[in-house]
Amino acid sequence: MSLIPRANAFDPFSLDLWDPFQGFPFGSSGGSLFPRIPSDSETAAFAGARIDWKETPEAHVFKADVPGLKKEEVKVEVEDGNVLQISGERSKEHEEKNDRWHRVERSSGRFLRRFRLPENAKAEQIKASMENGVLTVTVPKEEAKRPDVKPVQITG
Template sequence: MTSTKVSRPPTIEPAESPILRELSTVRNRLRHLFDEPFAKLLPEPLGVEALSSAFGWMPLVEASETPKEYLITAELPGLKLEDVSVEAEGDIITIRGKKEEEKKTEEKRYHLWERSYGSFQRTFTLPLPIVADDIHAEMKNGVLSVHVPKSAEAKSNARKIAISEKK
């Protein structure tokens, strides 16, 4: 009898609602439309950046893992602790926040407006099992880190499968 080790690494996947999926499809179609010959002809406010900012902003996120934990980091420049919340429910981690727009004044005339503002929500489905009671988050220099410890079961989920010879 021969043994082989079978292991499929767990993944941390952003949960996506049907509405966000549809908006993403529309955004990609618009991006493709303007990326093809017209992007160079249009002034910047009408280009892809303006269209993508019309859909709000989503912080850039990395999801990784070590043998001990899953780690979700999000870039949240300009946000304070009170602007951000992290929730855990079962195998789902949700990061929410709001970035307030500067007050525009009559005296100020903008030549370029690339910064994004508004509310955001990022939701991630984690592979189970995790230690929900030990999840913790910290923010430093505009980067939020959410640490999700793996349970002992998750740390040793790879198992050997015996292969028998078929007669």
């Protein structure tokens, strides 16, 4: 039996916002100690944008599925020099008075994901591109510093 890692397992670098009091009557309208993302049902449907993070010898590479979004609808920012923030919004489709919907399954709303970058990340050299509904953010890594080894001559 093999174990498959869960996508939502604890990740010490992820800074996703979570409010344990969401949905309770005393709510989070200023009384909570936790920051909030607006949480109407539309936003909740799209809030968990799926993002893969892999590390190569040269860089940290983030890939986010953002189908149907244009690059103008997605933001990639670096906060405090070491927090990568990826956010965006998919607008709700405009409804005409004569339209008759049979099924609505595509989600709309906002998403926000934050990741604390490791110390070896070169945040000032981040590049982002988008192709076929996939956002790719590449964060170059600093080269591992080799110890400065100086030979010492042995006398005697």
